[in-house]
Amino acid sequence: MTKEEKKELQVAACKIRKGVIEGVHAAKSGHPGGALSSAEIFAYLYFKELRVDPANPKDADRDRFVLSKGHACPGLYAALALKGYFPWDELKKLRHIGAMLQGHPDMKGTPGVDMSTGSLGQGVSAACGMALAGKLDGKGYRVYSLLGDGELEEGEVWEASMFAGHHKLDNLCLIVDNNGLQIDGPVSEVGGPEPIDEKFKAFGFDVQKINGNSLDDIEKSIEHAKTVKGKPSVIIASTVKGKGVSYMENQVGWHGKAPNDEQYETAMCELNKQLSELEAE
């Protein structure tokens, strides 16, 4: 990507982070940590990679994105709003009664959401079904699915991975947001899904390990995944949970908690500063 493109994506990632904080603060609940860690991934996918059109969200030939770690939806919603699927103001009604934006993604009610997710492990199976449909119909679309590292403790992830490897779904690319923390503590202490790379290799995947907060790394890995033939891809993206908001970074307590008014101001102040620095460059 060019320098200008990269700057645009950095700006998009920062705006997505602002959307996450605005949404979760307005909802007084939700999951900021794992949405912030994935901001570069959302930005890259929606503003560089995915062949999608907000004016035609159900286009049969579009690329698909399944947020298997559905709780990170404040990040997805911010990306979709920024892309033009719905007005930004919807973020401020997140989780409110009667609002479009549900606590976990709802494909029936939210344009741009390709699959209803939230119950961990299930999105990966649906992504496999979408990739298989593409193969059966000879369509050229690609399917991306973002998982949490804690989510890898769900058995269904491995049922789906075995399926993807067996059916050689090379149009499927999983991305693991490897931020190292889950609700009860560090992933290594709670459930121990490591070694993640070895597991996916054993299930027949092309495996890459990257810095998931680096747009250069994301680009390189996505471009490589597109060249892989005969097997599915997984990108294990090492990220910082809570990235961009100093007091949330690497803090397990910010997995599923909303900032209070004071914390909200601090977070927005930090993100606005990051944004203005980016725009001034």
Place this chain on the structure above:
Amino acid sequence: MSEMVKKATRESYGMALTELAEQFPQIVVLDADLAEATKTAMFKKKYPGRFIDCGIAECNMIGVAAGLAACGKIPFATSFAMFAAGRAYEQVRNSVAYPKLNVKIVGSHAGISVGEDGATHQCLEDIALMRELPGMVVLNPSDHYEMKAAVKAAAEHYGPVYIRLGRLAVESFNNGDDYKFELGKGITLRGGKDITIIATGLMVSRALEAVKALEKKGIDARLINIHTIKPIDRDIIIKAAKETGKIVTVEEHSVIGGLGDAVSSVLCEEYPAPVVKIGVNDQFGHSGPADDLLEQYGLCASHIEEVTEKALGK
């Protein structure tokens, strides 16, 4: 009158899928290593490119079906009822029913007539699990002709459908030449004014035998076949209660949450009438030949006859 055939409804299902394949090019069939038993192997043989064996991983199978449906396919995801509706219940709820995807979940070897495999494989709860899900259509056809028509109706209906299949061969009693399957409509198989027996699935043929035996004793019992447990035909049930007073329900399922409860719920709200439920009474099954088990658990014509007489105070 069409030819009488003795077939298990799982076989009729396999035949129906194969016959519908050309008319519905979006149909794909998924199984979880039970294709020979569920009879999806018939489809696999003729349309191997549209058959997906998911291996022994039913939860993933339902999720894959959801993804296929989200891309315009009509997946028939098939396994034993125990696993399709039981093990993968949460996938059916969250990945199929909640997004209202066009997936057909097919549970074979339902009920106690699985026989020798025993309690772990005898699903007596699938109707209850599926009928509580918003938007789920629940079908439990009773013979060969009805099953074939039901599979077609499921393919034509947009949205999630659960179809219950049996292992045991059943003598057909519907007339294949003029049989009409209307989703959500019960069928009055025998008119009657003394009492109404409402049966579903495998139990309809047993109930028919019971009604014939009762007739010889001078009891004029009405028989209603409910192939669609959800949405249930409220009118036919209310009319029966008004005209015959008492109701007996018969199902090869737990008496908790199945046909009997569905019928009772309609009557509680609309026209309170006594309902006697025949089914499995809050118990697990066990191993044994299917017919012996059905008799032991009271799922046979003689027990239906006895219960009906008792309900009439005879």
